[in-house]
Amino acid sequence: xxxxxxxxxxxxxxxxxxxxxxxxxxxxxxxxxxxxxxxxxxxxxxxxxxxxxxxxxxxxxxxxxxxxxxxxxxxxxxxxxxxxxxxxxxxxxxxxxxxxxxxxxxxxxxxxxxxxxxxxxxxxxxxxxxxxxxxxx
Numbered sequence: 003x004x005x006x007x008x009x010x011x012x013x014x015x016x017x018x019x020x021x022x023x024x025x026x027x028x029x030x031x032x033x034x035x036x037x038x039x040x041x042x043x044x045x046x047x048x049x050x051x052x053x054x055x056x057x058x059x060x061x062x063x064x065x066x067x068x069x070x071x072x073x074x075x076x077x078x079x080x081x082x083x084x085x086x087x088x089x090x091x092x093x094x095x096x097x098x099x100x101x102x103x104x105x106x107x108x109x110x111x112x113x114x115x116x117x118x119x120x121x122x123x124x125x126x127x128x129x130x131x132x133x134x135x136x137x138x139x
Contacts, residue, residue, distance in 0.1 A: 004049045009100035013047050023071055027063035030071050033104065038114060040075060040107035044068050050101040052090040068103050081107040085116045 003010045011017040012031065019031040022042055033041040044067050050056040056064075068086060075081045085106040089096040108114065 004100070007049060007098070007100045009043075009045050009098060009102065010049055013045070023067060023074075025063075025067065027060065028067040030067055030105075038106050040079070040081065040105075042071060042075075042105040042107075043102045044071060044105065045100060045102045051099045052096060052101050053088060054090055056101050064101070064103065068105060072105055075105065075107045079107070080109075082110045083108040085114075087116070 003014065008017060012019045013029055019029075019034075021029065021031050023030040026047075028044060028046055030042055030044045033043050035041065044064060046056065046060045046064050048060055050060065053061065072084045072086065075084055085104075085108060087104040087106065088102070106114070106116065
């Protein structure tokens with residue numbers, strides 16, 4: 003646990019939250035931003051900064067919870083779909099440095115745009131062939 007981490011404080015009961023689901027490994031709770039109805043965060047109970055330093059077993063448990071909560075939202079709570087969002091490191095706009103996934107419940111015609119619209123100039127774009135070579139694992 004990290005004493006300065008708000009999510010660790012929530013997990014330990016030192017800070018309040020609206021719990022949606024909890025098991026031995028994970029916690030799902032409403033995002034206090036209250037920006038989209040049902041906006042939920044899923045976190046591992048063990049502190050990891052992001053997906054890049056998280057162990058495979060913990061990540062698997064987190065994704066099981068993401069799937070369970072998402073399924074519940076779409077099958078039992080009246081939502082038509084969900085977006086799952088995750089940011090890793092400051093450059094990707096991660097603001098709380100405890101691994102977490104956002105579940106954004108969606109309804110048809112809710113006018114939420116969750117997709118990126120890039121404004122790159124044509125000469126700035128890499129060819130997919132060159133990009134593939136650069137990124138190949």
